[in-house]
Amino acid sequence: xxxxxxxALKMSKMVLQYLVVMSFLWSAVxxxxxxxxxxxxxxxxxxxxxxxxxxxNLGNILYRFKTWNKQREMEHLDLIxxxxxxxxxxxxxxxxxxxxxxxxxxxxxxxxRLDWTVNQALARGFTVIIDNHEYHAMADDPMGxxxxxxxxxxxxxxx
Numbered sequence: 001x002x003x004x005x006x007x008a009l010k011m012s013k014m015v016l017q018y019l020v021v022m023s024f025l026w027s028a029v030x031x032x033x034x035x036x037x038x039x040x041x042x043x044x045x046x047x048x049x050x051x052x053x054x055x056x057n058l059g060n061i062l063y064r065f066k067t068w069n070k071q072r073e074m075e076h077l078d079l080i081x082x083x084x085x086x087x088x089x090x091x092x093x094x095x096x097x098x099x100x101x102x103x104x105x106x107x108x109x110x111x112x113r114l115d116w117t118v119n120q121a122l123a124r125g126f127t128v129i130i131d132n133h134e135y136h137a138m139a140d141d142p143m144g145x146x147x148x149x150x151x152x153x154x155x156x157x158x159x
């Protein structure tokens with residue numbers, strides 16, 4: 001299969017950006033994990049995976065505030081639980097809810113909705129993953145947004 005040189009370069013750049021963003025995601029998880037569990041032993045990855053079991057996604061709940069409908073979200077949670085899922089990944093977009101400059105404070109409205117969502121999920125017996133779904137916002141300049149990314153994860157972890 002022939003790929004024009006321009007397309008190949010564009011794909012290579014996209015793959016490189018993806019890898020850089022993913023490495024930041026992993027390092028942020030490690031930084032937050034190390035700060036909050038400094039005295040605790042590292043959790044067993046296989047045991048954590050067992051806890052998650054089969055999982056589902058809850059998307060857009062922390063992106064678009066104008067279209068949020070609590071009743072619909074509760075129905076979605078019940079549907080996800082009803083088909084036997086035990087883990088739930090809550091996709092978030094905190095960049096648009098944070099201040100532009102350090103310390104990149106996240107809005108109270110974001111945390112109010114995040115708390116509501118996590119509490120609803122826990123009340124249904126889900127194991128919860130909070131996912132900073134900002135790969136698209138990071139992709140254009142991952143190194144330049146590193147400080148903001150880590151500060152936001154730190155803020156979420158301390159909340």
